[in-house]
Amino acid sequence: MDFTNIDWLKITRLVLLSRELDRLEVEQLTPQGKVKYQFSASGHELTQVLLGQALTHPHDAATIYYRSRPFMLSCGLSVTEALQAGMARMGSPSAGRDVGVMYNLPRRDGLTVLPASGDVGAQYTPAVGWAQAITYHERVLRETDWSGAMAVAMGGEGSIAANGFWAALNIATTLCLPMMFLIEDNAYGLSVPAGIQTPGGEITANLSGFKNLYIIDCDGTNPLTALELIQTALEHVRAGLGPCLVRSQVVRLTGHTFVDDQAYKPAEVQLAEAERDPVKQLREFLRAEGLKQGHTDEQIQAEWDQLVEQVKTELDAALTAAEASPEPEPSQVTQHLFFEGLAPKQGGLRPENALPALGSNTPQPSGPRINLIDAVRRTLETELALNPRMLVFGEDVGLKGGVHGATLDMQTHFGPARVFDTSLSEDGIIGRSVGMALAGLLPVPEIQFRKYADPAHEQINDIGTLRWRTANNFAAPVVVRIPVGFGKKTGDPWHSVTGEAVYAHSLGWRIAFPSNAEDAVGLLRTALRGEDPTFFFEHRALLDTVEGRRPYPGDDYCLPFGKAARLTDGDELTLVTWGAMVSRCLEAQRSFPGRVTVIDLRTIIPWDQEAVLESTRQTGKVLIVHEDTQTAGFAGEIMAVLSSQAFTDLDAPPDRLAIPDVPVPYNIRLMDAVLPTVERIRGRIEALLAY
Numbered sequence: 001m002d003f004t005n006i007d008w009l010k011i012t013r014l015v016l017l018s019r020e021l022d023r024l025e026v027e028q029l030t031p032q033g034k035v036k037y038q039f040s041a042s043g044h045e046l047t048q049v050l051l052g053q054a055l056t057h058p059h060d061a062a063t064i065y066y067r068s069r070p071f072m073l074s075c076g077l078s079v080t081e082a083l084q085a086g087m088a089r090m091g092s093p094s095a096g097r098d099v100g101v102m103y104n105l106p107r108r109d110g111l112t113v114l115p116a117s118g119d120v121g122a123q124y125t126p127a128v129g130w131a132q133a134i135t136y137h138e139r140v141l142r143e144t145d146w147s148g149a150m151a152v153a154m155g156g157e158g159s160i161a162a163n164g165f166w167a168a169l170n171i172a173t174t175l176c177l178p179m180m181f182l183i184e185d186n187a188y189g190l191s192v193p194a195g196i197q198t199p200g201g202e203i204t205a206n207l208s209g210f211k212n213l214y215i216i217d218c219d220g221t222n223p224l225t226a227l228e229l230i231q232t233a234l235e236h237v238r239a240g241l242g243p244c245l246v247r248s249q250v251v252r253l254t255g256h257t258f259v260d261d262q263a264y265k266p267a268e269v270q271l272a273e274a275e276r277d278p279v280k281q282l283r284e285f286l287r288a289e290g291l292k293q294g295h296t297d298e299q300i301q302a303e304w305d306q307l308v309e310q311v312k313t314e315l316d317a318a319l320t321a322a323e324a325s326p327e328p329e330p331s332q333v334t335q336h337l338f339f340e341g342l343a344p345k346q347g348g349l350r351p352e353n354a355l356p357a358l359g360s361n362t363p364q365p366s367g368p369r370i371n372l373i374d375a376v377r378r379t380l381e382t383e384l385a386l387n388p389r390m391l392v393f394g395e396d397v398g399l400k401g402g403v404h405g406a407t408l409d410m411q412t413h414f415g416p417a418r419v420f421d422t423s424l425s426e427d428g429i430i431g432r433s434v435g436m437a438l439a440g441l442l443p444v445p446e447i448q449f450r451k452y453a454d455p456a457h458e459q460i461n462d463i464g465t466l467r468w469r470t471a472n473n474f475a476a477p478v479v480v481r482i483p484v485g486f487g488k489k490t491g492d493p494w495h496s497v498t499g500e501a502v503y504a505h506s507l508g509w510r511i512a513f514p515s516n517a518e519d520a521v522g523l524l525r526t527a528l529r530g531e532d533p534t535f536f537f538e539h540r541a542l543l544d545t546v547e548g549r550r551p552y553p554g555d556d557y558c559l560p561f562g563k564a565a566r567l568t569d570g571d572e573l574t575l576v577t578w579g580a581m582v583s584r585c586l587e588a589q590r591s592f593p594g595r596v597t598v599i600d601l602r603t604i605i606p607w608d609q610e611a612v613l614e615s616t617r618q619t620g621k622v623l624i625v626h627e628d629t630q631t632a633g634f635a636g637e638i639m640a641v642l643s644s645q646a647f648t649d650l651d652a653p654p655d656r657l658a659i660p661d662v663p664v665p666y667n668i669r670l671m672d673a674v675l676p677t678v679e680r681i682r683g684r685i686e687a688l689l690a691y
């Protein structure tokens with residue numbers, strides 16, 4: 001952006017467009033019930049419009065929030081699209097699926113706007129991921145067209161109290177990333193004053209000692225100071241000097257939403273806010289500039305009136321177009337949760353990413369039996385060698401090689417840009433993966449233990465719905481590896497969780513849960529060449545025990561998801577299981593030779609319904625064994641399908657054996673008291689056979 005020749009008329013037109021759009025919605029469309037959620041940006045427009053004009057690098061990206069419509073208009077969202085979004089019509093960036101102000105914008109000329117999240121604070125770590133991806137594209141892939149690009153994350157001052165903000169700030173400053181935080185401080189987070197979010201409401205003062213952070217604080221309602229703050233921040237970040245945090249002090253001239261009457265805001269505050277209205281200040285600024293250039297007051301007024309008229313005409317035309325646009329088609333509402341053959345516009349496994357195609361689904365076992373953890377390491381290594389866009393990271397995965405050894409020596413082989421330690425923030429690990437995936441990389445984060453994924457659940461859920469929310473504009477196929485389950489010597493409530501049912505209920509995720517090294521290789525490779533976000537569970541009791549050992553099935557082996565393994569053939573009972581319970585079930589069924597069919601599901605989402613139903617038709621009896629706790633465990637889902645689709649095939653009520661609804665205990669006798677043991681499985685088989 002050439003700041004010396006700034007087109008103030010264009011800036012003013014965009015500011016007025018946003019203001020009039022808000023007015024139209026507040027005065028007409030919301031009362032008419034045509035817009036359901038109205039978030040006015042009145043008072044926030046100026047900084048956003050200026051910033052939108054400046055983000056012109058083809059690899060710039062921004063994450064936004066619900067008050068970012070002026071920025072969107074400045075970045076090329078048409079007024080018609082904005083209205084279609086509010087009115088939930090086709091043509092909107094989410095095809096009517098998401099709240100109107102939850103925008104996304106695949107790259108048109110320059111900037112990419114990453115899919116917005118409704119979770120306050122969730123916008124920061126994906127932007128950091130994009131910023132880290134910029135450095136990766138530039139330094140590792142040597143794609144010089146990424147040089148000078150930057151990421152921006154925008155949020156209100158309330159959002160700086162959220163976990164995501166701190167996770168992102170830590171990462172951006174520690175890695176000195178090309179990133180700008182734009183905090184639009186309107187002094188209220190809904191009704192809560194800024195002093196509740198940070199001491200004294202002064203985030204910039206409070207951050208003043210933060211290393212590697214350039215801080216700017218200014219009035220974002222004043223044309224000249226707003227321009228200067230954007231200019232200075234961008235120059236700093238684009239010069240490669242590291243992240244910048246801008247606090248733009250703005251005003252919120254309306255309620256938080258259409259239904260908020262601001263009763264909590266004193267009248268004098270509201271009056272003072274009206275005085276600082278950026279439109280008013282812009283008008284005064286343009287008048288002063290006009291007078292300097294020798295125009296008369298009348299000429300200046302006439303030009304202003306003309307601009308307002310133009311904006312109103314544009315709005316009228318856009319409204320007509322938006323009202324004429326179709327409603328989304330209800331029969332398509334289930335589309336795009338997963339990849340369905342159509343590449344998203346951005347992110348995901350796209351042709352230019354040149355990811356390897358799926359390999360052979362026939363194993364070619366050779367060599368000695370290897371541990372499951374070695375199988376994982378070898379697969380990661382072969383895929384890292386094949387795919388330069390793949391990155392492996394997490395806590396202690398670098399020099400140490402992971403607390404389970406899955407990434408041993410990997411950093412030495414592939415370098416610290418591709419295999420690296422992260423800060424201790426699961427929110428940051430998964431959140432940055434979103435931005436990386438959207439920037440065309442394949443992030444493969446490790447979460448140290450299943451329970452420690454808890455802080456990342458906001459991002460996990462947002463990744464899963466991302467393709468659906470954007471109607472396939474974007475997709476973020478991240479492969480998250482997590483060691484799960486009890487250990488070979490002990491259990492405990494923190495390291496021994498499996499919790500697959502929680503993820504099975506997290507929309508848009510696939511879940512692999514291998515029971516041995518061969519399946520681990522095949523499933524992990526399929527995940528790494530796949531199009532959808534995937535959890536890959538590595539059971540702790542199988543990592544280096546005899547139960548998990550198998551010969552390596554080859555560098556090309558890909559095991560499809562949703563294909564169960566039928567491990568034994570029996571006529572009288574179908575035993576469905578997965579993970580570390582597989583070997584226990586196999587041992588238990590040995591007491592009933594020829595009577596029990598053991599099915600290892602191998603993947604939970606999708607799960608092989610056909611294999612289970614087919615076997616049920618033959619045996620008439622089903623036992624499901626899992627390690628996750630019982631209530632709302634995945635066995636419940638299988639039983640529901642059986643009762644609706646195999647009711648007449650059943651000779652006995654389906655049974656399940658799971659951990660009762662308590663955490664896994666530390667004391668080994670207590671642990672054995674809750675885990676499905678071989679003896680207990682045997683007992684259930686016996687009872688069911690005798691039914």
Ligand SMILES: Cc1ncc(C[n+]2csc(CCOP(=O)(O)OP(=O)(O)O)c2C)c(N)n1
Pocket residue numbers: 067118119120121155156157158159160184186188189190252256
């Ligand atoms: C994680 C989360 N918690 C709570 C909310 C509900 N909520 C939406 S906006 C908001 C206030 C945010 O204020 P601020 O960040 O200052 O932005 P502003 O609305 O003032 O622009 C709250 C509490 C939410 N969307 N997400």
